[in-house]
Amino acid sequence: MSKPLTSQPRRTRGWTVLFAGAAAALALLLGGLPAHADDAASATETEAVSAPAAADLAGILAAFAAADFSTKDQLISQLATLHDPRARPILQALLDGHLETRSSDGKVFIVEEYGDALKLTDPLTSTAAGDGKPDDFERIRSNNALRKTLKVAIAQLELADTDPAVRIAAVKQMRRDIDDSTVASLRAAFGSEQNPKVKHEIAVALALADLAATDVDARLAAVNALDGEAATDVYNALMPLLGDADGKGIETDPKVRAAVIAAVHHINLWRGFYQVLDTLFFGLSLGSVLVLSSIGLAITFGVMGVINMAHGELMMLGAYTAYVVQQLMPNHIGLSIAVAIPAAFLVSGLAGVAIERSIVRFLYGRPLETLLATFGLSLILQQLVRSIFSPLNRSVTTPEWMSGLWQINDLFSLTYNRLYIVIFTLLVFGALLLVMNRTSLGLKVRAVAQNRSMAKAMGVRTERIDALTFGLGSGIAGIAGVALSQLTNVGPNLGQSYIIDSFMVVVFGGVGNLWGTLISGMSLGIINKLLEPYAGAVFAKILVLVFLILFIQRRPKGLFPQKGRAAEGH
Amino acid sequence: MRTSSPLMTLLFGDFGSRVFYALLLAMLIVVPLLNLGVTETSALHLSTYTVTLLGKYLTYALMAVAVDLIWGYCGILSLGHTAFFALGGYAMGMYLMRQIGTRGVYGDPLLPDFMVFLNWKELPWYWLGFNHAAFALLMVLLAPGALAFCFGWLAFRSRVTGVYLSIITQALTYALMLAFFRNEMGFGGNNGLTDFKEILGFDIHLASTRIGLFVASGIALGLGYTACRAIAVSRAGRVVQAIRDAESRTRFIGYRVENYKMWLFTFSAVLSGIAGALYVPQVGIINPGEFGPINSIEVVIWVAVGGRNTLYGPVLGAFVVNFAKTYLTAALPEVWLYALGALFVVVTLFLPQGIVGLVKQLLEKRR
Numbered sequence: 001m002s003k004p005l006t007s008q009p010r011r012t013r014g015w016t017v018l019f020a021g022a023a024a025a026l027a028l029l030l031g032g033l034p035a036h037a038d039d040a041a042s043a044t045e046t047e048a049v050s051a052p053a054a055a056d057l058a059g060i061l062a063a064f065a066a067a068d069f070s071t072k073d074q075l076i077s078q079l080a081t082l083h084d085p086r087a088r089p090i091l092q093a094l095l096d097g098h099l100e101t102r103s104s105d106g107k108v109f110i111v112e113e114y115g116d117a118l119k120l121t122d123p124l125t126s127t128a129a130g131d132g133k134p135d136d137f138e139r140i141r142s143n144n145a146l147r148k149t150l151k152v153a154i155a156q157l158e159l160a161d162t163d164p165a166v167r168i169a170a171v172k173q174m175r176r177d178i179d180d181s182t183v184a185s186l187r188a189a190f191g192s193e194q195n196p197k198v199k200h201e202i203a204v205a206l207a208l209a210d211l212a213a214t215d216v217d218a219r220l221a222a223v224n225a226l227d228g229e230a231a232t233d234v235y236n237a238l239m240p241l242l243g244d245a246d247g248k249g250i251e252t253d254p255k256v257r258a259a260v261i262a263a264v265h266h267i268n269l270w271r272g273f274y275q276v277l278d279t280l281f282f283g284l285s286l287g288s289v290l291v292l293s294s295i296g297l298a299i300t301f302g303v304m305g306v307i308n309m310a311h312g313e314l315m316m317l318g319a320y321t322a323y324v325v326q327q328l329m330p331n332h333i334g335l336s337i338a339v340a341i342p343a344a345f346l347v348s349g350l351a352g353v354a355i356e357r358s359i360v361r362f363l364y365g366r367p368l369e370t371l372l373a374t375f376g377l378s379l380i381l382q383q384l385v386r387s388i389f390s391p392l393n394r395s396v397t398t399p400e401w402m403s404g405l406w407q408i409n410d411l412f413s414l415t416y417n418r419l420y421i422v423i424f425t426l427l428v429f430g431a432l433l434l435v436m437n438r439t440s441l442g443l444k445v446r447a448v449a450q451n452r453s454m455a456k457a458m459g460v461r462t463e464r465i466d467a468l469t470f471g472l473g474s475g476i477a478g479i480a481g482v483a484l485s486q487l488t489n490v491g492p493n494l495g496q497s498y499i500i501d502s503f504m505v506v507v508f509g510g511v512g513n514l515w516g517t518l519i520s521g522m523s524l525g526i527i528n529k530l531l532e533p534y535a536g537a538v539f540a541k542i543l544v545l546v547f548l549i550l551f552i553q554r555r556p557k558g559l560f561p562q563k564g565r566a567a568e569g570h
Numbered sequence: 571m572r573t574s575s576p577l578m579t580l581l582f583g584d585f586g587s588r589v590f591y592a593l594l595l596a597m598l599i600v601v602p603l604l605n606l607g608v609t610e611t612s613a614l615h616l617s618t619y620t621v622t623l624l625g626k627y628l629t630y631a632l633m634a635v636a637v638d639l640i641w642g643y644c645g646i647l648s649l650g651h652t653a654f655f656a657l658g659g660y661a662m663g664m665y666l667m668r669q670i671g672t673r674g675v676y677g678d679p680l681l682p683d684f685m686v687f688l689n690w691k692e693l694p695w696y697w698l699g700f701n702h703a704a705f706a707l708l709m710v711l712l713a714p715g716a717l718a719f720c721f722g723w724l725a726f727r728s729r730v731t732g733v734y735l736s737i738i739t740q741a742l743t744y745a746l747m748l749a750f751f752r753n754e755m756g757f758g759g760n761n762g763l764t765d766f767k768e769i770l771g772f773d774i775h776l777a778s779t780r781i782g783l784f785v786a787s788g789i790a791l792g793l794g795y796t797a798c799r800a801i802a803v804s805r806a807g808r809v810v811q812a813i814r815d816a817e818s819r820t821r822f823i824g825y826r827v828e829n830y831k832m833w834l835f836t837f838s839a840v841l842s843g844i845a846g847a848l849y850v851p852q853v854g855i856i857n858p859g860e861f862g863p864i865n866s867i868e869v870v871i872w873v874a875v876g877g878r879n880t881l882y883g884p885v886l887g888a889f890v891v892n893f894a895k896t897y898l899t900a901a902l903p904e905v906w907l908y909a910l911g912a913l914f915v916v917v918t919l920f921l922p923q924g925i926v927g928l929v930k931q932l933l934e935k936r937r
Contacts, residue, residue: 369922
């Protein structure tokens with residue numbers, strides 16, 4: 001007696017919107033239809049109770065108000081055979097209990113509750129028809145038998161839809177509770193269906209229904225048909241046939257049982273495959289975060305050899321820039337991200353240039369002192385942010401297109417924000433690679449890193465290049481901060497939590513090697529995620545750290561050490 | 571100096587050491603007197619809180635001396651030395667936890683409160699023996715020492731030096747911090763070990779016990795300082811300084827650089843462990859936060875502020891910076907991190923030899 005599936009109302013709303021356009025066009029074509037409908041309603045009112053003869057939508061609708069359950073049943077079947085696009089939302093509303101009659105004039109409306117009032121939609125024109133008080137309306141009731149008829153009717157309508165995606169969704173919906181009536185409509189649809197994908201889904205649904213057949217051959221055929229399917233409902237339908245712990249419910253026929261075992265085995269293989277894929281994807285997205293947070297460091301530490309302990313705080317500055325930009329343009333969340341990226345690059349980059357000019361340049365060749373001075377700077381930056389923005393975390397709103405799931409199939413889905421992080425990381429990496437390898441700045445940066453005095457002799461203004469390189473690395477850190485602001489809370493400690501990881505990634509990859517940083521970040525992310533199911537999140541991280549400590553002992557120059565002349569500089 | 575005995579040279583060989591010994595001795599005599607000997611109403615009375623604070627500074631100073639020994643004399647910048655400090659502290663904390671006995675909230679004679687809370691039935695094997703003070707003391711020395719030895723054996727043999735070493739020491743203490751945060755480790759997780767009752771049979775809250783701990787810390791600092799000085803002025807100490815200045819050259823002459831580094835690192839870790847063990851009963855708690863990489867870097871700044879490569883400089887630095895911290899975090903909490911941050915920058919840019927170096931410069935100018 002409870003409400004049907006919770007997902008239904010939401011889908012209905014989508015449909016109402018969709019059909020509104022179609023219905024409006026129809027109304028325009030027919031002209032004056034509403035007025036005519038009203039007339040018809042009053043004219044057929046008396047007949048409708050005994051025999052619903054009215055063949056048009058308005059007549060059927062008007063007849064609902066006074067009809068008993070068996071009459072309603074007939075009315076529903078009539079609605080379904082009308083081939084009228086307006087019928088679908090009406091049936092759905094009736095199923096959800098949202099179809100109500102106004103007591104004053106007997107007019108039928110699709111209602112939606114909001115607050116204390118009802119929002120009315122005229123089912124004939126699919127347009128909004130103002131508000132109403134709940135007391136003035138009476139719900140058109142349905143019972144269990146009626147709901148079944150309704151579901152079948154809706155499914156039939158959907159199976160006849162022109163859009164194959166709708167038909168597939170309808171079949172999948174029907175698979176959830178299969179009974180004789182749905183099977184009948186599915187069989188009918190199977191014969192007329194042209195689209196192979198839809199046809200396949202219907203075949204699966206029919207096979208699922210046949211699992212309960214008394215005939216052994218029918219069951220065997222059904223199981224064989226289901227072999228190779230990986231959907232969750234197929235799995236859930238097959239598993240009971242293997243029997244529970246006490247062997248109850250087990251398939252009696254040995255042949256069918258063997259087929260079920262094979263089918264379940266195949267499903268398990270698929271599930272395992274997608275699980276691995278899932279772990280890999282999670283690992284890649286974690287790895288992307290690591291790469292993003294350490295790629296700026298790969299420039300300042302890797303290329304210049306400067307230990308910048310304030311690197312994390314430059315990321316934090318980028319994240320706060322994203323926050324501020326969003327505060328400035330609260331109505332354009334999606335656009336604010338696009339604005340925040342260059343803004344963060346500028347803010348962090350300028351901060352980086354300032355740091356280089358005021359502190360780091362006095363300490364070249366004294367890495368340990370640089371480390372201490374920049375650490376002091378990181379403390380100052382943290383406290384500065386605390387003073388300006390408060391010590392509490394700030395949250396940056398995620399734009400809508402970044403939230404949600406990309407459901408690839410029943411077993412596998414990707415979350416958009418992780419997917420975008422991976423893509424974004426690769427883009428940033430590609431851009432950085434271009435700058436380093438294809439621009440004059442990149443050439444000079446590499447020249448200064450390889451042989452400072454020779455570069456100077458060739459006319460390169462090394463001091464300026466130092467400042468720009470440091471600014472570039474810092475700016476990239478700012479961009480990473482924007483990305484992080486989408487994943488975690490933006491707070492004064494944001495940078496601190498990444499600094500050790502970032503250094504480990506750069507050292508693991510091999511100092512001065514951008515590709516090494518990419519590979520090491522990604523592989524550390526994947527290793528971490530592979531370990532997590534066995535060790536737990538924190539312990540996996542500890543294991544990775546210990547592994548890195550041991551790895552650096554074995555190969556102090558990282559995975560891809562620099563060779564030749566470039567190596568001598570470090 | 572050649573006329574006096576080697577011991578006298580060691581102890582009073584340079585001006586800084588003489589001042590250090592004199593001030594330490596004065597402190598160890600005056601502070602207990604002012605606390606126990608003077609009535610509480612008197613203006614000269616030193617509160618037990620202050621005594622404990624000074625005792626804490628003394629343990630910090632010992633830690634700073636240990637860091638100076640490897641950084642100032644051997645050029646090994648460890649950013650993970652609090653790992654050893656905290657390990658020593660945990661060893662002491664485990665002893666103190668076992669001393670609570672049935673006086674805990676749950677009154678379990680064997681299990682500490684947090685284990686009862688986690689529904690543990692048995693004492694983990696690594697907690698066994700910690701009810702004996704002697705065993706705990708051994709662990710205070712062994713746990714940090716063994717870790718440092720293993721770490722040094724691996725790191726120095728594969729010639730990990732400079733910044734790389736600094737970064738992996740930081741990773742080490744970070745990994746330990748994460749590990750100790752886990753409840754499953756059996757060290758009290760997030761809350762750590764606390765609520766201690768007595769040490770060696772003395773009530774830990776009594777003023778006289780606090781004085782005892784203060785004096786013990788002072789003596790530990792004095793002995794640790796002397797030991798470090800003995801190493802520094804010895805033949806091995808000169809090799810160590812040679813390694814700092816020209817590692818490859820020292821190796822080519824025929825010295826086993828990695829052995830010198832490894833043993834020096836281990837000794838320094840043991841000293842840090844002792845400092846940690848004395849620190850815990852005075853502050854009354856040890857938790858994973860003590861492993862924090864930031865703490866390690868703070869120790870380095872004490873050394874830098876005081877003046878590295880002097881041994882007495884770091885003692886001065888530890889007192890000055892921590893006094894400033896205690897004062898500022900209470901009076902102007904907003905300012906403290908600015909001040910600390912600025913201290914890092916100013917000292918590295920303008921005072922490479924720290925306060926001691928500055929004083930020396932001024933004295934030379936006056937001559």
